[in-house]
Amino acid sequence: MNKRYQVDLQDMQSVCELNYARLSRLLPQLEQLQAPYAIDVGSLHHQRQITFSAVEQSPYTTVLDVRQCDLALTWLPPAAFRVRVYRDAQMAEVISYQGQRHFRARYGYPNAEMYHPDEKAQLNRHLGEWLAYCLREGRSAYPVLNK
Numbered sequence: 508m509n510k511r512y513q514v515d516l517q518d519m520q521s522v523c524e525l526n527y528a529r530l531s532r533l534l535p536q537l538e539q540l541q542a543p544y545a546i547d548v549g550s551l552h553h554q555r556q557i558t559f560s561a562v563e564q565s566p567y568t569t570v571l572d573v574r575q576c577d578l579a580l581t582w583l584p585p586a587a588f589r590v591r592v593y594r595d596a597q598m599a600e601v602i603s604y605q606g607q608r609h610f611r612a613r614y615g616y617p618n619a620e621m622y623h624p625d626e627k628a629q630l631n632r633h634l635g636e637w638l639a640y641c642l643r644e645g646r647s648a649y650p651v652l653n654k
Contacts (some may be wrong), residue, residue: 515628522631523598527603530571530592530599533648534559537569542650546641548587554579557641558651561653569596572600588634601630 532535534544543560556576563570573588589603602608612625 518600518613519628519631520631522635524626525599526590526599526631526635526638527592527597529635529642530590533638533641533645536627540564540569544648545651546645546648548641548644557637557645562589563616566644568593573637588630588637590634599634601627604630 517520533546534540540561541557543558545559546557547554549555552631554577558572558574560572560578561569561573562572569592571588571590571592575586577583577585587603587605588601589608591602592597592599601610604610611628
């Protein structure tokens with residue numbers, strides 16, 4: 508008998524708090540982020556660029572677009588997260604991934620969209636892995652100039 512997936516709110520909250528802490532280290536100017544910022548990661552032969560753009564600012568929240576462009580694989584569409592940063596609660600959560608929005612905390616399985624039962628939790632952990640990668644491997648952070 509399969510056990511039904513139960514949302515672990517404490518785990519989800521700690522993942523979102525870690526994501527906020529990582530974002531704060533990457534973008535200390537998060538509250539007044541004006542221009543998009545880019546971070547170069549990867550090896551000399553396989554460069555990637557992660558960009559952070561503020562889409563929406565309010566007194567307590569910021570919505571960021573976080574995109575990974577693989578500079579060597581131009582045919583590959585960039586991976587893209589939309590992240591809501593709750594500055595007052597010091598949490599950051601994924602609200603959109605690859606243009607898909609409104610993820611539920613739990614899905615039945617199987618389902619028409621083929622989401623995992625814990626899809627939302629996996630996306631937040633995936634964002635955390637990305638941010639940790641940027642902190643560990645990032646070589647520079649700089650504003651992206653408009654062309």
